[in-house]
Amino acid sequence: MASLAREAEFWDQVVARGDTVSAVGPDDLCDPSVPWFKLLDLDVFVQCLMAHLRLRPGMKILDLGCGQGFLSTALAHRGAVVQGIDISPLSIDYCRRRAELSGTGKLATFSVMDCQALDFEDASFDAVCGCFVLHHLDLERAAAEIGRVLRPGGRAAFIETLGLNPLLMLARATLPGRGNIEKASSEDEYPLDRARLARLRAAFPGRMETGFPRVVFFRMGGYLPALNTAVGRPVLRALDRALGAVPGSGPLSYYGIVTMQRGDAAR
Numbered sequence: 001m002a003s004l005a006r007e008a009e010f011w012d013q014v015v016a017r018g019d020t021v022s023a024v025g026p027d028d029l030c031d032p033s034v035p036w037f038k039l040l041d042l043d044v045f046v047q048c049l050m051a052h053l054r055l056r057p058g059m060k061i062l063d064l065g066c067g068q069g070f071l072s073t074a075l076a077h078r079g080a081v082v083q084g085i086d087i088s089p090l091s092i093d094y095c096r097r098r099a100e101l102s103g104t105g106k107l108a109t110f111s112v113m114d115c116q117a118l119d120f121e122d123a124s125f126d127a128v129c130g131c132f133v134l135h136h137l138d139l140e141r142a143a144a145e146i147g148r149v150l151r152p153g154g155r156a157a158f159i160e161t162l163g164l165n166p167l168l169m170l171a172r173a174t175l176p177g178r179g180n181i182e183k184a185s186s187e188d189e190y191p192l193d194r195a196r197l198a199r200l201r202a203a204f205p206g207r208m209e210t211g212f213p214r215v216v217f218f219r220m221g222g223y224l225p226a227l228n229t230a231v232g233r234p235v236l237r238a239l240d241r242a243l244g245a246v247p248g249s250g251p252l253s254y255y256g257i258v259t260m261q262r263g264d265a266a267r
């Protein structure tokens with residue numbers, strides 16, 4: 001099966017297995033239906049993404065690979081006019097119902113679409129964003145499309161899974177699916193390692209950066225049921241906080257923020 005169809009089927013199945021649609025509140029910075037994300041400080045990453053986009057009411061934003069619509073809905077709660085797209089039809093259906101339930105149905109609209117072949121005019125968005133999506137894409141094609149649909153000077157920001165820590169990559173390759181360890185990733189995703197980040201940098205020369213608002217390393221141990229306990233979680237968090245205080249530790253993180261800006265205008 002071609003990778004696009006396989007991705008759509010994989011994420012359709014994830015949605016079909018899930019619970020009923022839940023609302024996103026106006027103050028939520030993290031998907032309330034995934035408590036695990038709060039442990040990973042994803043709310044801090046979302047704040048960082050919004051700050052990079054210079055989010056303001058009325059801004060036209062494209063959310064790539066919007067999944068179950070948390071980010072689109074959170075942006076719409078803050079007054080942005082959001083277009084979410086995803087290759088999985090069931091995800092898009094979920095997003096529409098979630099936006100209605102959250103009171104953002106007028107500002108957030110959703111379509112089934114391939115991020116690598118966008119059906120939008122050139123320069124039609126003030127900003128482009130996404131959460132855990134770039135590492136599912138052909139980066140050359142996706143970067144070309146991001147640059148094309150951004151207005152001159154427009155900014156893009158993505159919360160991404162990184163492949164810069166060899167220990168985490170080894171764990172990712174060997175542990176999921178064994179014992180009680182969840183396999184949460186599809187066949188067609190590749191964390192952004194140095195070579196992949198270099199491809200994005202080449203598409204936005206001098207205007208692409210990687211940032212680490214928090215170091216998420218020990219907390220990935222939470223995938224091991226023995227560590228994901230009331231005692232284990234605060235210990236993993238404290239270890240990450242200590243690691244994050246070490247200068248230069250950012251690339252050890254499993255998550256980071258990748259930002260770009262289209263040229264042709266003042267920064």
Ligand SMILES: C[S@@+](CC[C@H](N)C(=O)[O-])C[C@H]1O[C@@H](n2cnc3c(N)ncnc32)[C@H](O)[C@@H]1O
Nearest residue numbers: 007011065066067086087088114115131132136
């Ligand atoms: C890891 S999920 C992230 C979903 C959501 N952004 C979130 O943070 O929960 C990756 C999403 O990217 C979507 N996706 C993968 N490849 C895609 C493509 N070529 N075009 C559009 N969406 C795609 C998948 O269907 C899935 O919903």
